[in-house]
Amino acid sequence: MNQRLPPRTALFGGLLLWFAVLGGVLSWTVHSLAAWSIDELTCEAGHDNLAGFPLTGAVALAVLLPAAGAATALVVSVLAWRRLRPGPRADDDRSLGRAHLLAVVGLWLNVLALAMIVLGGVAALVLPPCQR
Amino acid sequence: MTPDGIRTAFGPAGLTTEEPVGRSTAWWGVTLFVATEGTVFAALLGSYFYLRFQHGAPWPPDGIARPELLLPLIMTAVLVPSSLPVVWAESGIRRGRRWQLRAGLLATLAMGGTFLGLQGVEYHGLLREFTVTTNVYGSLFYVITTFHGAHVTVGLLMVCWLLAASLHDGSGARRREQVRVVAYYWHFVDAVWVAVLFTVYLSPRL
């Protein structure tokens, strides 16, 4: 059904769907690695700032930016899920069915990813960064 | 892309575009292999930083000098551009020019061999200062660089195999897929070297 699209538009659409599927968990990966290593290494070195920048601020950045990424992916996946809903007689349009499945999978993945990032952010609010 | 194009891409027609599509089994095989190999290197370099930060200053410990940069930079200048003749060889076989394939592969072989030779020169000098058993820094330094060197060696064996095969039979065009696989692997080995250069040689100076 997409032969009539110009190749770059089609490619962009295909990649957009993958962003809707994996954007959230990629953001969560970035969040875990960044927040963990910033916290761990700075505390290990015995100070609570990162080249003059307060550690809490750095951790907050490592929470907020990925959270924004995951939220964007969530919005994209909701839109994709709504636009790809197969019609009543769409039994045989397998591209639509496949893309809809991926959108559903992505939607829930993004919800979980966002929840994990937010929970990490709550931990950063509650706990002093270097308490052992 | 126009806003209109973006809107189209975000419609059902755009979102249902198949991507990735039409790759060969060999492409998928080598991609997954490179992914798992890349994970080994990621874990190895991650272990370097973990051990370094757990160790604390001074790094390198026990009075070992910070690594010299001249030789590693020359090695980089030899290895990283060696991806270019591979690309050139690949385009050669796509156009059915066997001489271009062979010349490109030979150039890669020469550059990779030079890299390994320079690594030997470097080891020769450094082994007098510290060895793999001196301390954790020595273990990390030699194991990481040797492990990468082993990958270069495997890549060179693949290149040798392709060269021998291209000399052996007439129709080089058949081997497009295999040249592609070797090219992927070689680019991977090059990219890993950049990560090794940063970790082992540059990061102690940060």
Place this chain on the structure above:
Amino acid sequence: MASSTAACDTGPGPEAMASLSRHWAEAPTLRNWFATVDHKRIGRRYLVTAGVFFGLAGASAVALRTQLAGPEAGILSAWEYNQLFTMHGTAMIFLFSTPMLFGFGNFLVPLMIGARDMAFPRLNAFGYWVFLFAGLFMWASVPAGAAPDGGWFAYVPLTDERNSPGLHLDVYTLGLLFLGVSTTAGAINFIVTALKLRAPGMSLNRVPIFVWAVVATSFMVLFALPVLNLDNVLLFLDRRFDTRFFDPGRGGNVLLWQHLFWIFGHPDVYIIVMPALGIVSAVLPVFCRRGIVGYPLIVFSIVAIAIISFGVWVHHMFATGLPQLSYGFFSAASTIITIPSGLQIFAWLATMLTGRIVVRVPFLFVVGFLVTFVVGGVTGVMFALTAFDQQITDTYFVVAHFHYVLFGGAVFPILAGLYYWLPKLTGRMAGERLGRWAFGLVFVGMNLTFLPMHVSGLLGMPRRVYTYPGGLGWDPWNLLATVGAYVLAVGLLLVVAGVIHALRRGEPAPDDPWGGDSLEWATSSPPKPYNFPVIPRVHSLHPVWDPRTAESTGLGADGDRILAEGRGTLLTSELDGRYERAVRMPQETLKPLVAALGLLIVFLGLLLAGYWVAAAGAALVVVTLGAWLWPPRQTPEEADPAVGGGAV
């Protein structure tokens, strides 16, 4: 539900059938026995070999339980006990669970997706031989008195050269590295097969859950196993060549072992359980006479578990003194990962609630799985209470917990799968009565063995002790557990007896004895070497229940999907399963076996410090691989212009 054998009458003509048989049949010679590349034979070999290793590891467990039946027993020395419990754990995790499920995957994935073999059949054969040799390599250390003795997770510094001299831990590190080659090769093969060889029309939303599970598992293997391999390389170098990675005296750090081990280890729990859950999702709906409830959510749950499991490893190390905040980041993942896991349980319960249940032996084992797995999950939640966790860490309570999870989560589904697919594997039906007896004994024996361990653990009995003094209140619980172990062993022997009886005297199996919905039931039992006379066309999630698929292999069969000239199968597109082109599959070859033998020489050389022998083995591997790819494989268009082409 259409009969599938009818396809042969109206589908490809007798000439095409004869041509298919001629090209695909492997002559029954001794050479071909070693040279086979048929995924069905290789899959069966995986199952049998992993079953033998299961028997050895189970016999070790019975010996351990006999020693522990009463206080101060002297059947095993501490030295023997350490080796046996380490081999029991290591073999169950690495040599039984994963290879067993890879065996099911090997046999079933190509059949379920309507392909004629795996994407890389020779790599598949290579993977099997490496698995076999690695297993023998590790088990041979037991009679040699050099078996690993540091527990299955081999914590440094207990396992360094000073504290564990001898070959024991070298067998462990090298054996697992050797095995890792096989597992990695298998994982790559599964992913590529599932991406490229699906029957035309099988878009991602029509892929059976079992295949999703195998692919997700394979992705986890690709990203988790390298970390374990690296860990083992570093330990081997420390032990053999005096590197200092784990030596605190020279700047090393023992915690590095734990980090790397659990980055692998936590995903590995799911690597073991995930394909087993896939078996449950394949077996359960068939005995509820309906499709599985919530297919998209189960797919989501599989993908989510595969990804999030990489973010929880630190929860194995909550007692190692990291900043509290960094625990916070990992606790979030550890909490959230329970959601997709629970989702699957509820999907199965809903399937049972809304279906019409038919109780047969495979279904019984699935129910056994549900009960024991949930019990294991409940005790797992208890560990989240830190105070409780610190009280029972390293006691028999932990042993009880993970045996409920792993016996419940892996062995019950494997047995369910064995009874369910035995007709397809062997062409014979297993006896129903013997199967029910086996289930009863296994279920009772399993609970009798592991339930008392909860109590002895709460009473403070530490794990991994070779004996204990009487009068601590542990005696009755240990005796009960030992009795349970014998009951369990009898139950498992009945399973083996059932399989042997089926092979010898079993009724011949029809093509589709259970009324299953996935494509393996659309071909004969056991399948012909080419699997499908016509590669089917898929129109829905339940192709065997779909008359359009039956028509596509009968009247609607076209030459594009028969591919009678030479060994051919179809490549389709990655996501939507659109027809791309036909490809040639390789012939039988001995080279995978020779390459695996070369690797065996490498690892034996490394173990016994014969480094020149190891180098010679490596040279053999390189030369064999060079010859393997020589002469270069032809693309199908060049090999046979008639095979290529074709539209959607």
